[in-house]
Amino acid sequence: MELTLWTYEGPPHVGAMRIATSMEGVxxxxxxxQGDTYADLLFTMIERRDRRPxxxxxxxxxxxxxxxxxxxxxxxxxxxxxxxQPEALLVGESCTAELIxxxxxxxxxxxxxxxxxxxxLELPAYSKKENWGAAETLYQLVRGLLKPQxxxxxxxxxxxxxxxxxxxxxxxxxxxxxxxxFRCRDDVREITAxxxxxxIEVAVVAPLSARPADLLRIPTADxxxxxxxxxxxxxxxxxxxxFGMATVRTVPIGIGAxxxxxxxxxxxxxxxxxxxxxxxxxxxxQAERRSRLPWYSRSVDSTYLTGKRxxxxxxxxxxxxxxxxxSRELGFQVVGLGSYSREQARELRAAAAELGLEAxxxxxxxxxxxxxxxxxxxxxxxxxxxxxxxxxxGIPCAVISAPLHVQDVPxxxxxxxxxEGANVIFDAWVHPLMxxxxxxxxxxxxxxxxxxxxxxxxxxxxxAPARPAEPEPPDDQAAAEPVASVLPGHGAxxxxxxxxxxxxxxxxxxxxxxxKNTEAYARDRGLVQIDSEALYxxxxxxxx
Amino acid sequence: MVQTELLRESGQREVFCGLTSxxxxxxxxxxxxxxxxxxxTCAHLVQSAAGVMIFAEPRFGTAIxxxxxxxxxxxxxxxxxxxxxxxxxxxxxxxxxFLVGSCPSEVIKLDLAKAAERLNTQLAGRVKVxxxxxxxxxxxxTQGEDQALLAMVPLMPSSAVEQLLIVGTLADAxxxxxxxxxxxxxxxxxxxxxxxxxxxxPPIGPGTRVLLAQPFLSATARALVNRGARLLxxxxxxxxxxxxxxxxxxxEAFGVAPAQVAAVLDPLVERGRRAIAxxxxxxxxxxxxxxxxxxxxxxLGRFLQxxxxxxxxxxxxxxLDRQLLDAELALLPEGTRISEGQDVERQLERVRAARPDxxxxxxxxxxxxEAEGIATKWSIELVFSPIHGCDQAGELAELFARSLRxxxxxxxx
Numbered sequence: 001m002e003l004t005l006w007t008y009e010g011p012p013h014v015g016a017m018r019i020a021t022s023m024e025g026v027x028x029x030x031x032x033x034q035g036d037t038y039a040d041l042l043f044t045m046i047e048r049r050d051r052r053p054x055x056x057x058x059x060x061x062x063x064x065x066x067x068x069x070x071x072x073x074x075x076x077x078x079x080x081x082x083x084x085q086p087e088a089l090l091v092g093e094s095c096t097a098e099l100i101x102x103x104x105x106x107x108x109x110x111x112x113x114x115x116x117x118x119x120x121l122e123l124p125a126y127s128k129k130e131n132w133g134a135a136e137t138l139y140q141l142v143r144g145l146l147k148p149q150x151x152x153x154x155x156x157x158x159x160x161x162x163x164x165x166x167x168x169x170x171x172x173x174x175x176x177x178x179x180x181x182f183r184c185r186d187d188v189r190e191i192t193a194x195x196x197x198x199x200i201e202v203a204v205v206a207p208l209s210a211r212p213a214d215l216l217r218i219p220t221a222d223x224x225x226x227x228x229x230x231x232x233x234x235x236x237x238x239x240x241x242x243f244g245m246a247t248v249r250t251v252p253i254g255i256g257a258x259x260x261x262x263x264x265x266x267x268x269x270x271x272x273x274x275x276x277x278x279x280x281x282x283x284x285x286q287a288e289r290r291s292r293l294p295w296y297s298r299s300v301d302s303t304y305l306t307g308k309r310x311x312x313x314x315x316x317x318x319x320x321x322x323x324x325x326x327s328r329e330l331g332f333q334v335v336g337l338g339s340y341s342r343e344q345a346r347e348l349r350a351a352a353a354e355l356g357l358e359a360x361x362x363x364x365x366x367x368x369x370x371x372x373x374x375x376x377x378x379x380x381x382x383x384x385x386x387x388x389x390x391x392x393x394g395i396p397c398a399v400i401s402a403p404l405h406v407q408d409v410p411x412x413x414x415x416x417x418x419x420e421g422a423n424v425i426f427d428a429w430v431h432p433l434m435x436x437x438x439x440x441x442x443x444x445x446x447x448x449x450x451x452x453x454x455x456x457x458x459x460x461x462x463x464a465p466a467r468p469a470e471p472e473p474p475d476d477q478a479a480a481e482p483v484a485s486v487l488p489g490h491g492a493x494x495x496x497x498x499x500x501x502x503x504x505x506x507x508x509x510x511x512x513x514x515x516k517n518t519e520a521y522a523r524d525r526g527l528v529q530i531d532s533e534a535l536y537x538x539x540x541x542x543x544x
Numbered sequence: 545m546v547q548t549e550l551l552r553e554s555g556q557r558e559v560f561c562g563l564t565s566x567x568x569x570x571x572x573x574x575x576x577x578x579x580x581x582x583x584x585t586c587a588h589l590v591q592s593a594a595g596v597m598i599f600a601e602p603r604f605g606t607a608i609x610x611x612x613x614x615x616x617x618x619x620x621x622x623x624x625x626x627x628x629x630x631x632x633x634x635x636x637x638x639x640x641x642f643l644v645g646s647c648p649s650e651v652i653k654l655d656l657a658k659a660a661e662r663l664n665t666q667l668a669g670r671v672k673v674x675x676x677x678x679x680x681x682x683x684x685x686t687q688g689e690d691q692a693l694l695a696m697v698p699l700m701p702s703s704a705v706e707q708l709l710i711v712g713t714l715a716d717a718x719x720x721x722x723x724x725x726x727x728x729x730x731x732x733x734x735x736x737x738x739x740x741x742x743x744x745x746p747p748i749g750p751g752t753r754v755l756l757a758q759p760f761l762s763a764t765a766r767a768l769v770n771r772g773a774r775l776l777x778x779x780x781x782x783x784x785x786x787x788x789x790x791x792x793x794x795x796e797a798f799g800v801a802p803a804q805v806a807a808v809l810d811p812l813v814e815r816g817r818r819a820i821a822x823x824x825x826x827x828x829x830x831x832x833x834x835x836x837x838x839x840x841x842x843x844l845g846r847f848l849q850x851x852x853x854x855x856x857x858x859x860x861x862x863x864l865d866r867q868l869l870d871a872e873l874a875l876l877p878e879g880t881r882i883s884e885g886q887d888v889e890r891q892l893e894r895v896r897a898a899r900p901d902x903x904x905x906x907x908x909x910x911x912x913x914e915a916e917g918i919a920t921k922w923s924i925e926l927v928f929s930p931i932h933g934c935d936q937a938g939e940l941a942e943l944f945a946r947s948l949r950x951x952x953x954x955x956x957x
Contacts, residue, residue, distance in 0.1 A: 001613050001623035001624060002610060002627075004606045004607075005601060006591055007591065009584075010584065011584040013585075014585075033561070033680040033681045035559070035560055035561025035562075035564075035589060035647070036589075036680065037556070037557065037559070037560075038561075038908070040558070040907075040908030041593075041907040042592060044909070044912060045910075045911065049911060049912070050911060050912060050915030052909065056556060057556050059556050059680075060681065061681050061682070062682045065681070076556075096583070096585075096647035096680075099651045099652060125584065126609060126613075
């Protein structure tokens with residue numbers, strides 16, 4: 001038993017719903033009690049879907065438990081098949097149905113359903129979570145549909161460069177994009193266009209917008225691109241094992257990763273590497289000029305980004321990508337890296353080790369908030385939950401990962417992947433910092449007559465709840481407290497009046513850092529009070 | 545009794561389970577904590593319905609059952625005790641802990657009543673532990689509040705004091721206003737269940753007259769009657785007509801003269817009608833379809849038909865408690881089609897066939913219906929918004945008119 005106040009991931013059947021709802025022509029019969037239909041609103045509200053998810057819930061009640069719930073499952077299946085005429089049927093159960101063991105998959109298997117493919121999902125609700133459920137569902141669905149095409153054991157692996165013999169362009173599948181994934185819709189468009197620039201075609205995108213018939217075409221591609229390992233990792237491994245299909249696993253988020261992705265793909269497909277992708281002596285290539293991020297990052301205006309302390313938390317894919325971009329491409333200092341994706345913990349630990357950090361693998365948002373506070377970052381890159389935590393701590397934040405909020409499904413084109421994705425990332429991560437400066441300016445000039453009461457910054461506006469049902473409790477109190485006071489071990493040191501006065505003369509944008517450093521210095525030296533002398537001593541200590 | 549057409553349906557329900565009511569109950573009682581004993585689905589449901597990412601540390605949570613808990617119930621009980629004691633160390637301000645049963649805890653027959661008893665002994669009065677079920681196999685949406693209040697009834701001290709007890713969560717401001725108005729009517733002692741502090745439960749006994757502020761509190765009402773209280777029947781306090789009748793029923797039970805009732809309430813009714821008027825202009829003659837959700841559907845249908853001039857195509861309700869809704873049924877027009885339970889696919893077919901001007905429905909259905917060109921009003925807003933009483937009648941009408949007004953205001957030509 002585990003106390004959960006808030007969870008990054010839903011149960012595994014919600015992952016299955018993400019696959020079913022991302023696709024066309026698939027229907028999911030879910031053996032579940034009343035109330036589980038709440039999951040529909042994730043799609044109709046957060047994703048603003050104009051259709052209900054293709055899910056039929058059996059909605060059994062207590063009075064059904066004494067009777068024949070298996071009959072209810074069968075009735076739901078035959079009604080759903082008759083009404084929706086799906087091209088493939090998923091059958092599964094949610095947590096409660098798992099306990100009553102009706103085995104809906106087996107029931108469906110024994111039914112005459114006109115020959116439509118039926119995939120039985122067994123998603124252990126008491127040990128697994130949403131992303132695992134999504135990955136398992138995609139894998140089971142692809143496996144179920146491709147069974148008739150399975151090559152015999154000992155088959156010769158198809159060569160990823162066979163397109164050359166077949167007199168056609170090379171083609172790949174983009175696997176993993178799904179609803180409720182972070183910016184998947186736009187990533188697919190960006191990567192499809194990026195590949196087209198190099199003459200690489202996209203055979204199948206799945207699950208997003210795919211039909212079951214599209215999945216049957218997966219083996220016709222020369223390679224698979226595992227865009228989102230959380231969702232497509234298992235199916236890509238299976239396609240490697242069973243069909244000998246090679247997988248590109250570099251996730252093209254950020255400049256360096258996009259260039260590596262393209263090089264890996266060219267190499268794999270036996271395509272000649274274009275000159276613009278050849279790394280120069282400094283490791284950079286011409287192609288990256290397609291994005292503004294490298295130049296914007298080099299431009300003098302970005303000098304102030306140097307060494308900004310950044311705390312990163314999200315799903316593993318986006319957190320790892322963010323760490324690479326932050327540390328190498330923006331010149332930030334990554335002071336914390338973590339993820340709630342236990343399945344990808346190994347990769348995340350490796351990425352953290354490269355930065356000299358210990359990875360935080362946790363799905364307890366309070367532990368994440370505590371780690372954030374302890375790391376004293378100047379910028380947080382996280383999920384919507386870290387945005388709220390950061391707001392309480394008075395730290396600017398940009399959202400980089402699911403779980404989604406309606407704000408994370410913007411109307412405009414805003415991918416994370418490829419060259420344009422890097423542009424989007426530059427703006428999304430740097431603007432909160434500028435806004436952070438504006439916050440200070442507003443604070444500084446608050447008493448000037450130009451500033452009237454009620455002047456609100458856009459930071460506050462940005463955190464307005466998107467659903468009217470969300471009441472936002474006043475958290476001004478928490479936000480108004482100095483950051484130092486929420487850090488552990490800060491209670492013992494006090495500032496004298498002249499110390500405070502001296503601190504006030506320091507430019508506002510470094511004042512927080514000076515306060516923190518001076519307090520650390522004072523604690524190390526066992527000082528109880530910080531006066532102006534102590535402040536100058538600390539200053540000398542840190543600059544020497 | 546007016547003849548209505550009753551359609552009983554069973555099939556897929558697009559309704560929340562009783563756990564959802566934690567969202568407003570925990571705000572009413574800031575010294576209480578609601579601990580769902582259930583699965584990750586339960587946790588995800590409550591946070592999705594509440595949009596709780598905004599809270600630092602909410603006063604509700606889920607003890608998520610793991611495979612080990614399912615394997616042995618003895619361990620599950622130990623685990624629950626451990627988890628509760630950790631929780632209370634971290635949240636010392638908590639005075640009442642509700643253990644809330646869920647579908648999985650009910651199915652594995654985890655006895656939360658016994659657990660509450662055991663914890664009460666361990667905690668020796670420092671924290672009161674109560675239990676109730678909000679499971680979807682037994683409760684729909686607002687019924688969770690009924691079960692929570694029912695759990696509190698045995699703790700209410702016995703007293704023969706003459707009092708009016710308002711039952712059902714109200715917004716604090718609305719409650720203050722109603723208490724003030726009852727005071728003007730000459731009823732000096734007005735108490736509420738749930739109270740604002742979980743430890744300050746109102747007394748109960750033969751001097752208590754009960755007015756239900758919500759039409760979904762059947763079990764609580766029965767328990768209060770068993771404790772000697774008298775249940776007053778009236779339409780529910782939505783719109784000026786319902787609110788006036790509801791308050792008048794309270795006044796009558798205390799022997800307040802009708803002239804006094806009229807002197808206090810009629811000006812409010814008059815003012816409320818004026819507040820409704822601009823919205824009535826928009827709503828009158830429009831056809832309304834209410835899908836089953838919050839259990840307020842009959843009362844809202846009555847208000848929208850009688851005070852706003854809307855035409856009722858169908859009024860859906862998760863279940864029909866004739867005793868509690870008798871007064872509402874009597875005010876519905878002859879032949880109103882009422883549906884009880886739900887088969888969502890068939891109901892949506894009726895919606896599409898009827899092409900109503902406005903559909904009241906849950907969040908899972910609203911955007912899909914809008915995309916089909918049908919205007920909607922999300923029902924969940926109705927359980928979060930202050931909509932009770934004559935003074936809120938205009939706002940209540942506005943909630944429905946807004947959908948139509950917005951559609952009329954948009955133009956992309």
